[in-house]
Amino acid sequence: MKRFRRQFFLGMLALIAATMAALWLHKRFCALPDYAFLTGWILFAVMLVLTFFNARKKLPFLALGKAETWLQIHIYLGFFTVVLFLIHLNFRAPHGWFEITLAWLFALVSASGVVGLFFSRTLPRRLATRGGEAIFEKIPALRHALKTGAENLALGKEAKSPVIAEFYTRQLAPFFEGPKNFWLHTFESRRPVSALLAELDDLRRFTNEAERATLDKLAALVRQKDGLDYHRALQLTLKLWLFVHIPLTYGLLVFTVLHIVLVFGFSGGVQ
Amino acid sequence: MPAAPTILERPQRWDAAFDPDMTDAALDRLLATAPFRDMDAEKFPKRTPLREILRNDSRIRRFRQGEIIVRQGDYGTSAFLILRGATRVVLKPHLPPALLGRQSPGKKGFFRTLAQLWNGSRPAETFSRTRLRQAAGLGARQTKNEVHVFLQDLPRVMDEHRTEQMTGGDFFGEIAALSRMARTSTIFADSDDAELLEIRWQGLRDLMKYDDALRTHVNKIYRERALSSYLNATPMFQHLTKEQVDRVAEQIEFATYGDYDWSGEYKRLAQSGSVQPEKEPVIAQEGDYPNGVVLLRAGFARISQKLGGGERTLNYIGAGQLFGLREISHNWRNKDSPVNLQFSLRAIGYTHLLIVPTRVMEEIVLPSLPKNELPEAIEIVKDELGSQPVAEKGAREKVGAEILEFLTENRLFNATASMVIDLDRCTRCDDCVRACASTHDNNPRFLRHGPTSGSLMVANACLHCADPVCMIGCPTGAIHRESFAGQVVINPDTCIGCKACFNNCPYDAIRMVEIRDETGEFMVDQEMKPIAKATKCDLCVESHGGPACERACPHGALTRINLNNLDALSKWLKP
Numbered sequence A: 001m002k003r004f005r006r007q008f009f010l011g012m013l014a015l016i017a018a019t020m021a022a023l024w025l026h027k028r029f030c031a032l033p034d035y036a037f038l039t040g041w042i043l044f045a046v047m048l049v050l051t052f053f054n055a056r057k058k059l060p061f062l063a064l065g066k067a068e069t070w071l072q073i074h075i076y077l078g079f080f081t082v083v084l085f086l087i088h089l090n091f092r093a094p095h096g097w098f099e100i101t102l103a104w105l106f107a108l109v110s111a112s113g114v115v116g117l118f119f120s121r122t123l124p125r126r127l128a129t130r131g132g133e134a135i136f137e138k139i140p141a142l143r144h145a146l147k148t149g150a151e152n153l154a155l156g157k158e159a160k161s162p163v164i165a166e167f168y169t170r171q172l173a174p175f176f177e178g179p180k181n182f183w184l185h186t187f188e189s190r191r192p193v194s195a196l197l198a199e200l201d202d203l204r205r206f207t208n209e210a211e212r213a214t215l216d217k218l219a220a221l222v223r224q225k226d227g228l229d230y231h232r233a234l235q236l237t238l239k240l241w242l243f244v245h246i247p248l249t250y251g252l253l254v255f256t257v258l259h260i261v262l263v264f265g266f267s268g269g270v271q
Numbered sequence B: 001m002p003a004a005p006t007i008l009e010r011p012q013r014w015d016a017a018f019d020p021d022m023t024d025a026a027l028d029r030l031l032a033t034a035p036f037r038d039m040d041a042e043k044f045p046k047r048t049p050l051r052e053i054l055r056n057d058s059r060i061r062r063f064r065q066g067e068i069i070v071r072q073g074d075y076g077t078s079a080f081l082i083l084r085g086a087t088r089v090v091l092k093p094h095l096p097p098a099l100l101g102r103q104s105p106g107k108k109g110f111f112r113t114l115a116q117l118w119n120g121s122r123p124a125e126t127f128s129r130t131r132l133r134q135a136a137g138l139g140a141r142q143t144k145n146e147v148h149v150f151l152q153d154l155p156r157v158m159d160e161h162r163t164e165q166m167t168g169g170d171f172f173g174e175i176a177a178l179s180r181m182a183r184t185s186t187i188f189a190d191s192d193d194a195e196l197l198e199i200r201w202q203g204l205r206d207l208m209k210y211d212d213a214l215r216t217h218v219n220k221i222y223r224e225r226a227l228s229s230y231l232n233a234t235p236m237f238q239h240l241t242k243e244q245v246d247r248v249a250e251q252i253e254f255a256t257y258g259d260y261d262w263s264g265e266y267k268r269l270a271q272s273g274s275v276q277p278e279k280e281p282v283i284a285q286e287g288d289y290p291n292g293v294v295l296l297r298a299g300f301a302r303i304s305q306k307l308g309g310g311e312r313t314l315n316y317i318g319a320g321q322l323f324g325l326r327e328i329s330h331n332w333r334n335k336d337s338p339v340n341l342q343f344s345l346r347a348i349g350y351t352h353l354l355i356v357p358t359r360v361m362e363e364i365v366l367p368s369l370p371k372n373e374l375p376e377a378i379e380i381v382k383d384e385l386g387s388q389p390v391a392e393k394g395a396r397e398k399v400g401a402e403i404l405e406f407l408t409e410n411r412l413f414n415a416t417a418s419m420v421i422d423l424d425r426c427t428r429c430d431d432c433v434r435a436c437a438s439t440h441d442n443n444p445r446f447l448r449h450g451p452t453s454g455s456l457m458v459a460n461a462c463l464h465c466a467d468p469v470c471m472i473g474c475p476t477g478a479i480h481r482e483s484f485a486g487q488v489v490i491n492p493d494t495c496i497g498c499k500a501c502f503n504n505c506p507y508d509a510i511r512m513v514e515i516r517d518e519t520g521e522f523m524v525d526q527e528m529k530p531i532a533k534a535t536k537c538d539l540c541v542e543s544h545g546g547p548a549c550e551r552a553c554p555h556g557a558l559t560r561i562n563l564n565n566l567d568a569l570s571k572w573l574k575p
Helices: A002-029 A035-058 A067-088 A097-130 A136-155 A162-177 A182-186 A191-206 A209-267 B024-031 B050-057 B110-119 B154-160 B174-179 B201-210 B212-232 B242-251 B262-272 B325-333 B358-368 B394-399 B401-409 B431-439 B500-504 B548-552 B566-573
Strands: B058-063 B068-070 B078-084 B086-092 B138-142 B147-151 B162-167 B186-189 B194-200 B253-258 B282-284 B292-307 B310-317 B344-357 B418-422 B456-458 B479-481 B488-490 B511-514 B532-535 B558-561
Touching: A002 A067, A035 A067, A035 A209, A067 A097, A097 A209, A136 A162, A136 A209, A162 A191, A162 A209, A182 A209, A191 A209, B024 B050, B024 B058, B050 B058, B050 B201, B068 B147, B078 B174, B078 B201, B086 B194, B174 B201, B174 B212, B194 B201, B201 B212, B212 B242, B242 B344, B242 B358, B253 B292, B282 B292, B292 B325, B292 B358, B310 B344, B310 B401, B325 B358, B344 B358, B394 B401, B394 B566, B401 B566, B418 B566, B431 B548, B488 B532, B548 B558, B558 B566
Parallel strands: none
Antiparallel strands: B058 B194, B068 B186, B078 B194, B086 B162, B086 B186, B138 B147, B253 B344, B282 B344, B292 B310, B292 B344, B418 B456, B418 B558, B479 B488, B511 B532
C-alpha cells in the first residue's frame, strides 16, 4: 500500500537525518564537561516518550491522536534511542554489573521491539492467507466443538467401524484433545497434519463405502483443527512478545531511575 | 427407503395479520366509512378482496390527547386514516429531540470524558434508577400490546410550535410508507378519542392498485408534496424551466420493487446461503428497449450483465442515481444505430423508483442538457465470445470483481460507516474492542468478526445504514438518526427493550444487554425478569476525535468507511 510505503520512506528519512545530526552534534560537543548528563537526560526523556505509547493505548477515550501515528513515532524513535544510547555510552562497552545489567535490559527491550515489529508485519498476512478467522478467546470452544464432532463420528451411536474407532482412539483423540504443533505452525510446517491425513487415507483400504464417507468427514475436521491450531499459534505469538517487551521496559525504567539516583548520589550532582 | 416429506400448508401472504384481533363488526364499520364505502369491491380480485385487505393489512389504533402517532425522522411502513377525533401535525419549528425520546446531540464535556478514567472498573452497562425515569416532558402509557409515548406539557408545545389540526377522513404517512423515506413531521393525537386506521404498505399498495380515486389522491399528494422539490434537486433537471419541471412531474411514473420487509427475508436467505442475483426482481432487462430513465428514490439496485448461465455484478446504485440514461441519450443522438439496454437492473431488497418515460426524456430533458453533460455514446465492442458488449469497468476496476460481488451479496452497500478491517495488517490485538468498551460503559458495541473476502473483513458493527430498517417500529423513538442522514443512535434512557430494532437489523449489529444498577446487580422487573436495552455502535458520537476503534488501531488496519461510495474503499485499499 502506498500509504504505508510513504510512512516507511518518511520515517526512514527522519531517522537517518536525526542519526546524522546526533552523530555530528556528538562529535562537536562530546568534550563538554557535563556531556554525559546532557545525553543521559535526553535519553531518559525519549524513553519516557516511548512508554507513553502504552499510556495512549490505555486512554482511548481521550482525543490523544491516532494510535497509528503513535506507533510510527514509537518505532522510529525507538531506533533512534539505540543511537542515543550508544552516544550516551560514548561508544564504549559498559562496565560494572549495574551498567552491564542496564545495557542488557536496553538491548533486550530494543531487540524484543524489533522482533515484535517483525511479527506484527508478517504474521497477520500469514493468518489472512490461511483464512478461517477465529477470535482467540473462542478457540477453545471451537476446538471442543470439533472434538465432539469427531468423537461422534468415530465413537458415537451411529459409528459402527472398529477400524475408525481404533484409529480415533490411538491417533485422533490426542490430536483433538488440545492445541498442537505450536512451533511447527510458527515456522509454517505442515508436516504433522499431512502425516495424519496420509494415515487417514491409508485406512480407506480397510473400509467400506459408508466408512469412507466418515473418513472424509474426519479428514475435514482434522484440517479445521489444524487451521485452528495454526491461528492459535500465530495469534499467541502476536500476543506473547508484548509480555516480554513490556515487563522488560518496566525493568529498564526502574534500573534507569536507579542509575540516575546513583549517578547524582556519587557525583554530587551537576554543578 | 427415503423418509416421507414433511407436508405443511404453503405460507401465504396473510398468515400474519397486522391485527389478529380485527373483528367482523369492525370491518363492517370500516366498509361503511369513507373512502372504503366509495370503493368498488368488484374491482378487487378474488385473491385479494377489499374486505380481506382491511382485515389483514390494517389495524385500528386509539390514542389519547398528546400521544405521539408518528415522529419526524422515523421510518415507517404504514399510513394512517383518521376515523374519529382529531390529530395535530407539528409544522414549525420541529419538536426538540428530547421531546421525541431522543438524545440531545452533544459531545461529552471535559470532566465527563475524564471521569472515564475511574469508571473503567465499573460493571458493564450500569444505570442509575433516576436515569431510567423518563426524560422530563415525555411520558409513556402502556396498553395491552403497545407503549404510547405522550407529550406531557402539551399547552407549551402548542404555544411554541406552529401546528395544524387534522380531522376525520384525513390521510397521512402514505408517502413515507410507499417511498420508504423518513417521516417529515411529528403528528400527535389532539383529542382523547382519536381513533386511527393504520394500513401497512402492502395493503395501501393494493388499495391504490384497485381503487382509482385513492391512487389519484396519493399520486396527487406525491407529485405536490415531494416530487417537484425532488426533481429540482436532481442534476439532470437543473436546466429545465419551472413549467418544464411540472410537465416532467406530471408524466413521471412511480414503481416499487422487491419486498419492503426485505431484511427478514435477507436474513433467512443469507443463513441458508441462497442469496442469488437471478432471484431478484428485474426492473429493466439487458437487451430490452429502454422505456425510460430510472431514478432511484429509495433503496438499492444491482447493475448486472449476463455471463454464461448467471449474472455478474458490475455495480450497485442507491438513492439519487440513474439507470438507462446512456442508452436513451445514445438513441436520441444516433437514430440510425439504436441500442437496447446494455445491462440489467435488479432490485435489492426494496426499491422505490421514478421512471421518466423515453418520450419525455427526448422531448423535454435531453434537449435542455448541455453537450458536455450528455453521456458518451455507446460503442459496441465485440469481444472474443461474440457480440456481447464489453462490461462497464468502473466499479470492478476500483475495488475488484471479488470485493464488488462480496459487498453486493452481503448487502454491505447499505453502509455509510461500516467497520472494515484489513486482515493483512490486523494483529488481532483487540485494541479496537478495548477502546470501544472503555468509551461505552465497559461494553464493546461490536464484534471483531464478520464476513470476509480475501483479506478484507467487514466486522459485526453497526453500518449506520443508508436504509436503516432498524428504525422501523421503535415505539418510543429511542433509535434515531443523530442528524439528517447522520449516525443511527439509541437513547438508552428511552429504550424499553422491546427488541424491534434487534429483530429488524439484517446485519445482527444490535445486541440486547441486561442492565445493572450501581451495585453491579442485574435490574429486574416485577416479574423478576431482567431489564434489557438495545445497544449498538454509535460511532462515538459523544466523544471527541471520532470513533475510538479507528483511532485505537496502531497498525492502520481498521477504518470506518462509506460503502455507498466505492471511491473511499478503493482509496483505502490502494491509497
